Amino acid sequence: MTTKVAVIGSGNIGTDLMIKVLRLSKTLEIAAMAGIDPESDGLARARRLKVATTHEGIEGLVTLAEFEDVEIVFDATSAGAHRHHEEVLRPLGRTLVDLTPAAIGPYVVPPVNGEEHLGAGNVNMVTCGGQATIPIVAAVSAVTPVHYSEIVASIASRSAGPGTRANIDEFTETTSSAIEAVGGAARGKAIIVLNPAEPPLIMRDTVYCLTSDCDTEVVHASIAEMTENVQAYVPGYRLKQEVQFDEVAADDPMRTLLPESQAADKAWKVSVFLEVEGAAHYLPAYAGNLDIMTSAALRTAERIAAHRCREVTAK
Known part of the structure; x- marks a missing residue:
């Protein structure tokens, strides 16, 4: 069983993360990417890879039909934008994996505390x-x-x-x-x-x-x-x-x-x-700085997804 995810941010980090999900993950499925620049390379690549897209940011993302089944949302934008995204997504029950320094949710560094905060609604990947x-x-x-x-x-x-x-x-x-x-x-x-x-x-x-x-x-x-x-x-x-x-x-x-x-x-x-x-x-x-960030976010989301599957199985 796979868990559907979406990415907010069609820049370098968001695009690399999308490709990592597609190439490396056996448990996550990329459903959508949201950006604000209709001409961005990230959105163009997403369309070529048959991933649903919107250039209307978070407001556009939540209106996509593909968003209905999304459980985890990666935020690869900025600290200021993340605060708005969190306000929009919190009532919708989606889990956020925050790749910005907003630090609204608890910090997660996979090899240190990767098994903690698996039930949190928002986790922060530090920097x-x-x-x-x-x-x-x-x-x-x-x-x-x-x-x-x-x-x-x-x-x-x-x-x-x-x-x-x-x-x-x-x-x-x-x-x-x-x-x-x-x-x-x-x-x-x-x-x-x-x-x-x-x-x-x-x-x-x-x-x-x-x-x-x-x-x-x-x-x-x-x-x-x-x-x-x-x-x-x-x-x-x-x-x-x-x-x-x-x-x-x-x-x-x-x-x-x-x-x-x-x-x-x-x-x-x-x-x-x-x-x-x-x-x-x-x-x-x-660009190892960006690679370690997206790799850590991917591992964290996979652990969250596995935790949810265990909870469903236990019920």
Whole structure:
């Protein structure tokens, strides 16, 4: 049994997600795509693939005959637009998988808390930087307290469309919040860099974690296991180099980030350097930032659909 889904947003993210559903999913069926630009490549591709379309946004989507059987809606637009979409779809009983930084629903990062919130009406996929780095923060915090974590996401400028650029502020706020709420860090900070290099470079992410004294081998093993978990649905996700452990000196300003009770104790800075290469289903391989977002959304929707099927079977 398949679950019918729709995509709002006919830009890069929405189009890549539509193609992923068509090519990769055995449990989801794409029923419709909504956009606001009648000339967009996404809507044109959807029509060629026999997917119902509308260029009248959410208002057009809910009037399509194909929408009647849709259970899950992916929102690949912007944080501001998502708030309106949520207001329209909530009374209609549809589940939203939000790929914007609106953060109306609970954060979901598949390898960390993917089995939680399966019954929520709206789940938030954080950001591309969050999907890439929060699994690493969670891997460290699973074996030792993380007092502070900072992530730097560097993406090709060419892969950042109008929606991404309009949501820069929301990106940093949402990612920082999720580093704490999902990653388990006491304090989190996120920075995004739009790299203008030509030819475009693939996504690079740096994760810093400040911990108390810990078993570095255990931390390393936890990171390695989490990396494999992410690779299960994002094959291009990998460590760029070995995890680095640096003891924080007594006079290092980083010690001000430690709890007062541990300010004099031994501390480590754990540095993890990541690379994310996209699968190039629709987007170029350098756009790993968008690929990890759509891959995470796809996996989350499949889990929600499977949860619903189990509930129906139980009844």
